[in-house]
Amino acid sequence: MKTLKFFLILIFCLGSINIDAQINIKDKLKRQTNNRTNKNVDQGINKGLDKVENGVKDLFKKKNKDNQDSAAVDQPLAGNQDSKQSLKAFSNYDFVPGDKVLLYEDFSQDAVGDFPALWTTNKSGEVNTLNVAPGNWLNLNATEGNWWFLKQIEFPKNFIVEFDVVPKKGAPRYAVGVTIYGENGFKEMSDPYASKTGLIINIAKSGWESHGIKAGSPRISGDSNLKPVEEEKLNHVIIWVQNRRVRIYHKGEKVLDMPTNLYDDSKFTRFGFMLYRGASSASYVSNIKITTASPDTRNKLLTEGKLVTYGIYFDVNKDVVKPESYGTLNDIAKILNEVPEVKVKILGHTDSDGQDAANLDLSKRRAASVKAELARTFGVNADRLITDGMGETQPVAPNDTPSNKALNRRVEFIKQ
Known part of the structure; x- marks a missing residue:
């Protein structure tokens, strides 16, 4: 608007300019005014479209997050990023x-x-x-x-x-x-x-x-x-x-x-x-x-009160229960679900490779992962399960050969 006023004053002061020039200047002013108006309108439309687009993006972001949160419920373990397949994918692994x-x-x-x-x-x-x-x-x-x-x-x-x-x-x-x-x-x-x-x-x-x-x-x-x-x-x-x-x-x-x-x-x-x-x-x-x-799981757990298993698998130095463990966990879960009054302590054990403190921590985390899988995948009441880890402190064989070390890497279920 200031520019328009400036040109109007200029035209008024230059009275000697011929009519054609005045008409040309007026047309020019009109075109500039229209251009500015259109530009402002375009800017207003663009701002409005930006708001709509951003709103749509936010909506999709929220929907994707909701989908991700929903999908996370079906993961085998919270924080189980290392497991590429769930235990359920290995349900026909019936060996124990x-x-x-x-x-x-x-x-x-x-x-x-x-x-x-x-x-x-x-x-x-x-x-x-x-x-x-x-x-x-x-x-x-x-x-x-x-x-x-x-x-x-x-x-x-x-x-x-x-x-x-x-x-x-x-x-x-x-x-x-x-x-x-x-x-x-x-x-x-x-x-x-x-x-x-x-x-x-x-x-x-x-x-x-x-x-x-x-x-x-x-x-x-x-x-x-x-x-x-x-x-x-x-x-x-x-x-x-x-x-x-x-x-x-x-x-x-x-x-x-x-x-x-x-x-x-x-x-x-x-x-x-x-x-x-x-x-x-x-x-x-x-x-x-x-x-x-195929151990006698029922007799070992319910009668003898202690089941030792080598059928729960973990990668080296990790606490993620591998899907190959399905048969063993399913076998144990059947017994626990059939006898709901029984409570069990899950103990993790390692060999002596590595630091004592690290092995103790690893054994505790592995026992906790076993509990989580029994509850999540097989429906065992988590309140009936307590966990602990012994690390390398309770070997059943010398830690001197690969076979003996494998004997010491185990999970035990103890009736309470």
């Missing part, structure tokens, strides 16, 4: 490891670059570290051969074998073969296909093969193409043998279930790995654990 560890091998006592002391081979191999997983790994450094654990193992009728495998690229067919067999007489390097009785699990690029063997008898075989292992990635394989029945688990599924895979008189004492000429690539293996299976 027992209270005896028959073998645990993570090659932690072997020097990197050496062949492991408790093993033998007819080819080559060495202990390596990997960039895709922690710890030491046995590199089956050939495309054929046998790698046997030297000591005999008295396998019961009911047992569980677990191990991690990282297959190398380029396998024409097999990543690795798992051999569990019985001998007529002990040989360091025996032939499982010529054994008295045996079980051979071939882990293929496309799936799984299972062969029950008995000298002089045809093989009992089964196969599956569900959830095969992935090359250059960590794969956790679980094999449950229950009398004649063989089940294999991988990636949250039961990938093979053979109800009559073994002969009645099967008896096993040896364990190892095989690769096949022209059909295999080298692989890395570690974290081999063999346990008894």
Whole structure:
């Protein structure tokens, strides 16, 4: 408006200017005035649109937050960022490891670059570290051969074998073969296909093969193409043998279930790995654990008053309950929900690796995580559960070998 007044005064003072010039100036002033008016209108509209847009953004932000908060209710544990899958995703993991560890091998006592002391081979191999997983790994450094654990193992009728495998690229067919067999007489390097009785699990690029063997008898075989292992990635394989029945688990599924895979008189004492000429690539293996299976949970907990389990899993130095623990926790929860008056104390235990204070804290946090999963996933009344951790203070074996350390890493349930 001030500008408009200035031009009007100027026109009044310059009376000698001709009419055409005055008309031109007036038109110019009119155009400028209209432009300014339009500009102000545009600015007003833009401000209004900005308010609407910001309001819509705020609405979506609130809705997204509400959705996130709602989704968080279904997470297995508060603060459970390390768990990529919930226990519910592993609901068909129905195996329950027992209270005896028959073998645990993570090659932690072997020097990197050496062949492991408790093993033998007819080819080559060495202990390596990997960039895709922690710890030491046995590199089956050939495309054929046998790698046997030297000591005999008295396998019961009911047992569980677990191990991690990282297959190398380029396998024409097999990543690795798992051999569990019985001998007529002990040989360091025996032939499982010529054994008295045996079980051979071939882990293929496309799936799984299972062969029950008995000298002089045809093989009992089964196969599956569900959830095969992935090359250059960590794969956790679980094999449950229950009398004649063989089940294999991988990636949250039961990938093979053979109800009559073994002969009645099967008896096993040896364990190892095989690769096949022209059909295999080298692989890395570690974290081999063999346990008894299916303990009498009810009797141990309700009658004897104490249940020791090696079937609740955690990553190293972490307190997140891994989904593979589903079968064990489900088994315990069934008993607790059937007998609602029973109260239980959950105790966590560690081995002696690391600092005493850190192990004590870790054991307490693990016991608390077990309680949280029993309440959240299986509906056990949390008021019936108390927790504590003993750290490394109550070992059941010397902390001198991987197998003994595995015995000390346990969770106990004590009837109150």
